[in-house]
Amino acid sequence: xxxxxxxxxxxxxxxxxxxxxxxxxxxxxxxxxxxxxxxxxxxxxxxxxxxxxxxxxxxxxxxxxxxxxxxxxxxxxxxxxxxxxxxxxxxxxxxxxxxxxxxxxxxx
Amino acid sequence: xxxxxxxxxxxxxxxxxxxxxxxxxxxxxxxxxxxxxxxxxxxxxxxxxxxxxxxxxxxxxxxxxxxxxxxxxxxxxxxxxxxxxxxxxxxxxxxxxxxxxxxxxxxxxxxxxxxxxxxxxxxxxxx
Numbered sequence: 001x002x003x004x005x006x007x008x009x010x011x012x013x014x015x016x017x018x019x020x021x022x023x024x025x026x027x028x029x030x031x032x033x034x035x036x037x038x039x040x041x042x043x044x045x046x047x048x049x050x051x052x053x054x055x056x057x058x059x060x061x062x063x064x065x066x067x068x069x070x071x072x073x074x075x076x077x078x079x080x081x082x083x084x085x086x087x088x089x090x091x092x093x094x095x096x097x098x099x100x101x102x103x104x105x106x107x108x
Numbered sequence: 109x110x111x112x113x114x115x116x117x118x119x120x121x122x123x124x125x126x127x128x129x130x131x132x133x134x135x136x137x138x139x140x141x142x143x144x145x146x147x148x149x150x151x152x153x154x155x156x157x158x159x160x161x162x163x164x165x166x167x168x169x170x171x172x173x174x175x176x177x178x179x180x181x182x183x184x185x186x187x188x189x190x191x192x193x194x195x196x197x198x199x200x201x202x203x204x205x206x207x208x209x210x211x212x213x214x215x216x217x218x219x220x221x222x223x224x225x226x227x228x229x230x231x232x233x234x235x
Contacts (some may be wrong), residue, residue, distance in 0.1 A: 001170070035221040037153075044203055044228055045153065050221035076221075088153055092207065092221050095167035097143065099153040 110135030128203030
């Protein structure tokens with residue numbers, strides 16, 4: 001099973017700052033089948049990024065993703081208060097579809 | 109706009125069984141794969157398994173093998189997740205999530221990311 005490890009556990013930043021979230025896979029993920037999701041309290045997760053770097057429909061361009069088969073980065077270029085959430089990476093290249101443990105982004 | 113509408117919250121006794129439904133409205137059913145994800149209180153996301161209605165195939169996470177059954181009724185556009193032998197550790201919010209079917213290689217259905225999610229079903233297991 002592919003294990004995804006996210007870092008840091010928590011990010012506390014001010015509005016307008018840049019957030020950089022990392023996700024490392026224990027094995028290579030085929031075709032960059034890696035995604036990022038945002039989850040706010042009491043809500044279902046929402047797809048942000050797929051294929052490591054493609055934004056999902058309706059996602060603001062301040063969210064960007066890049067990475068390789070084993071390393072993934074999510075950048076939020078100019079944080080807004082509404083970006084306060086937990087962010088999860090996921091590999092969907094295999095039927096097991098594992099998630100990372102999540103990074104909590106707090107806005108000061 | 110596609111909506112995945114899940115069945116309502118449930119309270120279950122230890123040892124009992126659970127069935128959660130997920131009905132698709134405003135979107136296609138057969139060209140997608142339905143994943144089930146659960147989230148225990150204060151915890152992260154855990155993929156339980158998935159079903160590809162078009163090929164009738166299921167894949168279950170190892171820890172749920174033998175305890176979970178996922179089915180789909182194409183005529184009503186509804187996916188189901190059943191789990192038996194409930195314990196307090198199964199207290200969680202259960203989500204269905206729809207992913208596009210990218211291709212079928214033999215009997216393996218290759219999916220895309222989880223694009224659409226249901227609202228979640230809170231299941232509480234308590235004596």
